[in-house]
Amino acid sequence: MNFGNFGQQTQVQSNVNMSMAEQELEMVTTFIVDSCYRKCVPPKYQDGELNKGESVCIDRCVAKYFEVNMKVGQKLTAQANQGQLR
Amino acid sequence: MNFGNFGQQTQVQSNVNMSMAEQELEMVTTFIVDSCYRKCVPPKYQDGELNKGESVCIDRCVAKYFEVNMKVGQKLTAQANQGQLR
Amino acid sequence: MNFGNFGQQTQVQSNVNMSMAEQELEMVTTFIVDSCYRKCVPPKYQDGELNKGESVCIDRCVAKYFEVNMKVGQKLTAQANQGQLR
Amino acid sequence: MDFSGLSDMERSRMNAFIEQKQMKDFLRLYANLVDRCFADCVNDFTSKALSSKEDTCVNRCVDKFIKHSERVGLRFGEQNALLQQQQQQQMMGSQ
Amino acid sequence: MDFSGLSDMERSRMNAFIEQKQMKDFLRLYANLVDRCFADCVNDFTSKALSSKEDTCVNRCVDKFIKHSERVGLRFGEQNALLQQQQQQQMMGSQ
Amino acid sequence: MDFSGLSDMERSRMNAFIEQKQMKDFLRLYANLVDRCFADCVNDFTSKALSSKEDTCVNRCVDKFIKHSERVGLRFGEQNALLQQQQQQQMMGSQ
Structure with a gap:
């Protein structure tokens, strides 16, 4: 799952990066199978x-x-960069 | 989230107290957003x-x-105090 | 929950066996209450x-x-034994 | 839950797990209870306080859902005991 | 969330937990957002690319859901502050 | 899943994670399968044993859902490979 390079731009540490990827995978896997x-x-x-x-x-x-x-993902990244989203 | 002082009355240890608060927060956050x-x-x-x-x-x-x-929360506490609920 | 002896037949280690049983219990508990x-x-x-x-x-x-x-469970085990399922 | 494949140490770990689980289960029950009874009973948003009708509905819903959860747990345990009994008889038979 | 029963150390652990939580919350928001907006906006499978109508719908849905989530968080915080205030007054009154 | 931002060590941790994940995924598939096929196929509670009609329905539902899950996994992998390819080309182009 692509975060529109969200990780790099906000300089989160690599282990948070890992955890993000792990969780993303888990949620998307279940959601996409059910939804489709x-x-x-x-x-x-x-x-x-x-x-x-x-x-x-x-x-x-x-x-x-x-x-x-x-x-x-791109929309959330754009909003995060504009500081609209906490 | 208030447990109607559930924690104190049943004398659970503080770390269980923590874990309860943590999980409660997580579940309620997701549920209330979706429900409303x-x-x-x-x-x-x-x-x-x-x-x-x-x-x-x-x-x-x-x-x-x-x-x-x-x-x-108050209802469950009342029932727990009456020993109706395990 | 019975896995049709899935655990034994595929020789997974006992701690994986534990974790399977734990997770199975958790999911089934929630699902069966909601479903019924x-x-x-x-x-x-x-x-x-x-x-x-x-x-x-x-x-x-x-x-x-x-x-x-x-x-x-029996169906999945049968398919796993025939190598149809990864 | 079929624990027949587990060793004694595993069984005791499983018991510890089950106790810890009970708190988790309580919290899940609590959150699900609130969510379900809110969904079933509260549909009027012309006011920010619960009406007495909604309040009554929530009370009954909570009572019913708890009784339901307990009954499911009971029946599930019975089914499981029956299953283990059948498996032991099968094992006896095959020896 | 009523933290009145927690010690200082617990409070600081809870704060660390809340920061960690924010990343988790972001991911859950993200996954739920995708799932909800897909469910509400995409129903035509005669093509494999989003139509401009679906694209517009998804954009609006994301905007709305984010604003909704923020509003819920705000109101929830207010309700919680109010509750803690009431509990403190009760404790004062009972002393 | 875009792993392009991860180091080698992270990649190997991710691989270990993916293997562990497969067991979890199997269990989630299993539980979801039971829940969905029960929801879709069992609606008669005048008896406590599955009717042959319900039994047939459950069998077909399981077969269909497994094939569906496998197809989704396949297509998802293809989409992801395509995305990574595009990103690499973009990176080449921008150098």
Whole structure:
């Protein structure tokens, strides 16, 4: 997950950097799986396979989630640099 | 967050007291933000500002959440003192 | 919670075994309480008691949750043994 | 929770863990209780104080949720005891 | 958060904890922000790139959620200060 | 996950962390799987044993959710590799 170089710009120590990366990974992993399942896989279980439509939807969902994550990171970094956010 | 003096009455050690306060803070912080957002801010994003109605709703929501939290704490304490709760 | 002897078969060390059991307990405790409350107790609070219907529903809900948990554990173990799951 | 694969030392560590857990569980119960009863009972934000109707609802919700949690814990323990019994019988049978 | 039962050493530990917490809180805010704004704004999966409509929605959602979080923090602090004041007056009264 | 700002030692710590993480991830997957498939498939509480219909539903749900999780992990890795590539090109360009 990219923080828009948030870490470097605010000069946090490397171990905080680690911990940030670790936690980010954990939260995003759970959130993206749950979110895209809800968006793309309807809870009618005709069989145990992902069909074509579901598979394509998941691919796009991950790409869009990734894009939103980047955007939010850049936005928060920009606001932090302007001192608007504590 | 007030425990209705739960800590003192049950004579738990100070470090458990600490850990309780820490965890309480963490859970309440996340829960109250999420809960009041759901109650007060409809997911139609006409702009990026909190309007008057939303702002007033948030203030009252926090006050009410705080009151419920107090009540529940006092209720649990009362039950614990009566030995109804393990 | 039973892992279908998952721990023994994959020869993980006992401390990992501990940590698995600990985490499993924590997650299942929260999930099963929330899940069966949603399934069995409608949010109309006529009084503070569990009525007969709710009580019976909760008992069956726990039994079924337990059964699903076993099934999923056995299924994951079977897939892990076939090397289908990393 | 199936502890049949654990040694004695592990069992005692597990017991210590379970006691520590109880405080954690209490806090989780507390936070979840507040959140759920707030969600179910408080929906009027024309005032900043709880109405008597909301207050009654919160009281009943707390009572119900605690009784529910206790019942789930009880039944879960029974299911678990039953499971361990079955596994021991299976182990006897296979010897 | 009522810290009135804590000693000075506990208070300083608590302050250190709060600073560490701020980074954690930032990360939780970040992850929750992404998840909520994705849930509220992105519902079209006929393309793999965000539409300009979705992009605008995400921007507004982020702005709103941050302002919301800050307002909640502010009000929560006020409620807490008020509570501590009341408790101190009670303690004075009972002496 | 962008690890480009991390030193070698941090990278190796991160790798150890990722292995430990895999067990945690397995447990989280397991618990989430049970909770989701229970929520989606079990809605009849006139009996305490799973019906064959519920059993079939749970089996399919587990299969689907695992395939889904694997696909998400794959795509997420690809997006991340792409991002790192772009960042390296940017760094090259700015030198």
